[in-house]
Structures are given as C-alpha cells and as structure tokens.
Amino acid sequence: MHQFPLHPDCPDLRRLAPNRTEAMLRAEAAAVEAENTAERDRFRALNDLEEAQQDGRGVTRRTFVTGAAATATVLATSQFVSTQASFAATKTGTLIHVFLYGGLDGLSLIAPANDPVLQKVRPDLLLGTDSPALDRGFMMTSAFAPLSGFLAKRQLGFVPAVSDPRLSRSHFQAQDACNLGGLPAETGGRGWLDALVDALGAGTAFRSVGIGSTLPRSLVGTNGAISLNSVESLTLRGDQRFTEATEKAIKGLFTDINHPVEESVRDGLNALGLAKQIAGKEYQPAEGVKYEGDVGRAFRELARLIKGGANVRVATIGTGGYDTHENQGPREGGQLHRRLNAVAQGMADFFTDLGDQAADVTVMVTSEFGRRVASNRGGTDHGHGGVVAVLSGQKLAGNVLGTWNGLDKLDSGDVPEYNNMFHVYGSVAQGRFGLTTAEVDKVFPRQKFSPVKIYA
Known part of the structure; x- marks a missing residue:
C-alpha cells in the first residue's frame, strides 16, 4: 500500500x-x-x-494482452464448447469420413465386369483389364491397388448404388444434405457427425476433428469441434515467448468462477497442452509410410493425434476435383485414376502407420452423388447411385456390400438407388461404435433407420 x-x-x-x-x-x-x-x-x-x-520487433503489451484475450474467447466458445474433458469415452474407436467433393463416378471405382449396358453406353470409360476382381462379379479400379492387402484381409469393401430421394443434381444442395444427414429443415442445420457424437459419451476436446482450415457442416452443431491444418497450428496466438504466462493467466481468469465456461476453457487448455506435446516430438511414421500429397498429409495429422492419445472419435477429410464432365480418365494415367490413387495411398499409409491401433478405426469414403451411366464426350454428367468405400480394422461382411440388382433398369439414366445413403452412413457408424438402432435413429431425424450389413 x-x-x-x-x-x-x-x-x-x-x-x-x-x-x-x-x-x-x-x-x-x-x-x-x-x-x-x-x-x-x-x-x-x-x-x-x-x-x-522486444528488440525492435514491435510487440507491445497492448497487442500481447489483446492476443491473449482473443485466445481466451476462442477457448471459451466455438472450438471447445461442451467437450467434457475425459480421456475415456463411452464408445470406443474412431470414424473418419472422407468426402470427395464434385460427385464421384462410382462406376469408375467399382463396376460389374463385362456388363453389356456399360459396354454399350460408356465404352471409353470402362475399367482396365488390370482391375482386381471383387465378389459378385465386380471389379475394382487399379487406382485402389495400394489397398489390395486390406482387400485380401476383408477390411476393404464397397457399397454400390447409394443415393437418397432428397438429393438433387446440384452440388451445393447434395453436399449440404450429405453433411447434415438430411435436409436443413429436417436436421435444424446440424451435422450428422455432430449428432453422432451425442451417442458416444464424454470425450476430449479432440473427439471431433476436421482436417482443414474450415469446419465441414457434418461437424457443425452443439458438441464443439476443432478444425486444424496441422497439430502445430493449434496454439495460442501472439508472441510464443509468452505462451506459458498466457496459459497461466487464462487459467487463473476462468478458475472457480462457477460458470460453464470454466469447463470449456479448462478443456481447451488441456487440448493446447496435448497439441504442444505432440508437436514437440519429431513425428516418425512407420517404415515405408511416406504420406504424400494433400490427402496423405491430412491422414498424417490424424495419425499423429490418434497415436498421441488425443482420443479422436469422429474426424473428416475433404478433397475436391471429382466433377468430371470431360477427360474423366478412369484408367491408369487419367485424371480420375490419379485422384483415386492418391486417396487410396493415403488410406493405406494411414492404416499401416497406425499398426495395431488400426483395429479401432474405420474410414468411410463418400461423395455427394454419383454420375450418369452413359459417357458424354469422355466424361459424365451429374447423376445418382454412387459408391461408398469402407476401410475398417473390423472384418467386413464382404468386399461388395448391400443390395445390387444390376443395370438392366436405369433410373432416368442413373444407377438406381438400391442402398439408401443415410442407412449406409448409419450402418457404418453403428458397427464401428456398437450403437443401437434407436441411437442411430436420432442421428438421422425424420427417417426410419434400416441397417445395411457392413461388418462380419
């Protein structure tokens, strides 16, 4: 005084x-x-x-305090709300949703071999003779050859003819419906993966992760999710020399305040601490794993989080370039073949890198819609009846899953809907997490869930 x-x-x-x-x-x-x-x-x-x-670096007390305040705001709001920090969730395992933006031509991923309809209407887009054989008379693009080992172990499978009556031929409308699990009016604008998190119990701040600079709509909702390009990008803003002091100050400000924000800030600081711990160690993937390209690097960040103990429950990776109206190139050397090969290589590297931990992980690859059966000047127009690919540490029921009744009767030029998209989504999640049918029903409102046999 x-x-x-x-x-x-x-x-x-x-x-x-x-x-x-x-x-x-x-x-x-x-x-x-x-x-x-x-x-x-x-x-x-x-x-x-x-x-x-500050040695002339222009960092002032005012800008430092402002940066700390902004960080506290982020910790207390969208990035870390309602995570309920606990490193043991009720349901175990991880589901990763890979979304191929643009509308993947499913018949360039898997197709019935020697099909007379395909030979007639798309002779220039048939899969090559180097395509591996699947069950039920199908063959798989050679672009997915990096996953052949998992195919032999019944860990890789495909669901053909997947669609939903809610989907239009508009990219924006269909992507919205796929991410929400229905129309905005049906879902209240809440993502289906965020709704899924409700059934998974308590978890860490990393239980919902979107790899990328923006959060996909599938993770938007009430549970809070983290979007990041890399583990290193999750850090306090401002001069890193003051990181420890800033964390201590924020913790002090939000301790014993008898307010829900106290829990969110605590969880956020725990997440920052774990991210710093993981980023502080030079990451060495398993032998032979290279993680090349954008998709590979995205899988690398998820591997770091999972192996680092972040307890990821649901995660997303998005990649574009699948709107192939021309020069589709489904065979080796073509543009679509190259893109699919990059996805397959990333998935293969990811599971190889995880080792034994891959037993608790499922990767589901989808797109907003399929494309029309007939070729149109070397490409295909927007259609329906796409394909969902599943790579899982759990043994699958086969490598061609769901219902398939052939291409004898097309749906206005499209592959018919033999398997409902949201029933497939729900079945993949149900088997991964051991959910009841009633729990899956809550994820996709205003529709009655009918399971599709995915797992053995």
Missing part, C-alpha cells in the same frame, strides 16, 4: 472542508485519485520496460 499525505486521519483534515464529514469524503477521494495515478504510472513504466526488451 502507498502512503499519501491526505487521508481521513491526517492533521490537515480540517482545512479540506468546513465540517468533518465532508472533509473525510474529500480526503478519501484525494487518496483514491493519488493511488490510481501511482498505479497508472507504474504500469506505464512496466510497459515501457517491456517494449524496450
């Missing part, structure tokens, strides 16, 4: 006012003003000292 010349008991009190009561009030006001001035001068001196120590 500073001692000032004027205070209620000083001998000069009588000269401040004609009566003692008023004099005491004036003395108290003078004392407060003097103390405030002294404190302001002390903070200014500290600020000048701190700025002098």
Whole structure:
C-alpha cells in the first residue's frame, strides 16, 4: 500500500472542508485519485520496460494482452464448447469420413465386369483389364491397388448404388444434405457427425476433428469441434515467448468462477497442452509410410493425434476435383485414376502407420452423388447411385456390400438407388461404435433407420 499525505486521519483534515464529514469524503477521494495515478504510472513504466526488451520487433503489451484475450474467447466458445474433458469415452474407436467433393463416378471405382449396358453406353470409360476382381462379379479400379492387402484381409469393401430421394443434381444442395444427414429443415442445420457424437459419451476436446482450415457442416452443431491444418497450428496466438504466462493467466481468469465456461476453457487448455506435446516430438511414421500429397498429409495429422492419445472419435477429410464432365480418365494415367490413387495411398499409409491401433478405426469414403451411366464426350454428367468405400480394422461382411440388382433398369439414366445413403452412413457408424438402432435413429431425424450389413 502507498502512503499519501491526505487521508481521513491526517492533521490537515480540517482545512479540506468546513465540517468533518465532508472533509473525510474529500480526503478519501484525494487518496483514491493519488493511488490510481501511482498505479497508472507504474504500469506505464512496466510497459515501457517491456517494449524496450522486444528488440525492435514491435510487440507491445497492448497487442500481447489483446492476443491473449482473443485466445481466451476462442477457448471459451466455438472450438471447445461442451467437450467434457475425459480421456475415456463411452464408445470406443474412431470414424473418419472422407468426402470427395464434385460427385464421384462410382462406376469408375467399382463396376460389374463385362456388363453389356456399360459396354454399350460408356465404352471409353470402362475399367482396365488390370482391375482386381471383387465378389459378385465386380471389379475394382487399379487406382485402389495400394489397398489390395486390406482387400485380401476383408477390411476393404464397397457399397454400390447409394443415393437418397432428397438429393438433387446440384452440388451445393447434395453436399449440404450429405453433411447434415438430411435436409436443413429436417436436421435444424446440424451435422450428422455432430449428432453422432451425442451417442458416444464424454470425450476430449479432440473427439471431433476436421482436417482443414474450415469446419465441414457434418461437424457443425452443439458438441464443439476443432478444425486444424496441422497439430502445430493449434496454439495460442501472439508472441510464443509468452505462451506459458498466457496459459497461466487464462487459467487463473476462468478458475472457480462457477460458470460453464470454466469447463470449456479448462478443456481447451488441456487440448493446447496435448497439441504442444505432440508437436514437440519429431513425428516418425512407420517404415515405408511416406504420406504424400494433400490427402496423405491430412491422414498424417490424424495419425499423429490418434497415436498421441488425443482420443479422436469422429474426424473428416475433404478433397475436391471429382466433377468430371470431360477427360474423366478412369484408367491408369487419367485424371480420375490419379485422384483415386492418391486417396487410396493415403488410406493405406494411414492404416499401416497406425499398426495395431488400426483395429479401432474405420474410414468411410463418400461423395455427394454419383454420375450418369452413359459417357458424354469422355466424361459424365451429374447423376445418382454412387459408391461408398469402407476401410475398417473390423472384418467386413464382404468386399461388395448391400443390395445390387444390376443395370438392366436405369433410373432416368442413373444407377438406381438400391442402398439408401443415410442407412449406409448409419450402418457404418453403428458397427464401428456398437450403437443401437434407436441411437442411430436420432442421428438421422425424420427417417426410419434400416441397417445395411457392413461388418462380419
């Protein structure tokens, strides 16, 4: 405490006012003003000292404090809300949804071999003779050759003829419906993966992760999700020399405040701590794993999180370039073949890198819709009846899953819907997490879930 010349008991009190009561009030006001001035001068001196120590880098106390405040806001809101920090979720395992934006031609991924309809209407887009054979008379693109080992172990499978009556031929409408698990009016704009998290119990701040700079709509909702390009990108803003002090300050500000935000900030700081721990160690993938390209690097970040103990429950990877109206190129050397090969190589590297931990992971690859059966000048137009690919640590029921009744009767030029998209999504999640049919029903509102046999 500073001692000032004027205070209620000083001998000069009588000269401040004609009566003692008023004099005491004036003395108290003078004392407060003097103390405030002294404190302001002390903070200014500290600020000048701190700025002098910045070596001309232009980092001021004001910008530092502003950055810390912004970080506290993020920790307390969208990135970490309602995560309920606990490193043991009720349901175990991880589901990763890989979305191929643009509308994948499913018949360039798997197709019935020697089909007369395909030979007639798309002779220039048939799969090559190097395509591996699948069950039920199908063959798989050679672009997925990196996954052949998992095919032999019954860990790789495909569901053909997947669609939903809600899907139009518009990219935007169909992508929206796929990410939400229905129409916006049916889902309230909430992503289906966020709704799925409700059934998975408590988890860490990393239980919902989107790899990328923006969060996909499938993860938007009430549970909070993290979007990141790399583990290193999840850090406090501002000068990193003050990171530890900032974390300590934020923790102090949001401790014992009897408010729900206290839990969110605590979980957020735990997430930052784990991210720092993982990023601080040079990551060495398993032997032979290279993680090339954007898709490969996305899988690499998920591998780091899973192997680092982040307890990821649901995650997303998005990649584009599948709107192949021309120069589709489904065979080796073609553009679609190259893109599919990059996805397959990323998946293969990911599962190889995870080792034994891959037993608890399922990767589901989908697109917003399929494409028309007939070729159109070397490409295909928007259609329906796409393909869902599943790579899982659990043994699958086969490598061609669901219903298939052939191409004898097309649906306005499209592959017919033999398997409902959201029933397939729900069945993959149900088997991965051991959910009841009632729990899956809540993920996809206003529709009755009918399971598709995916797992053995």
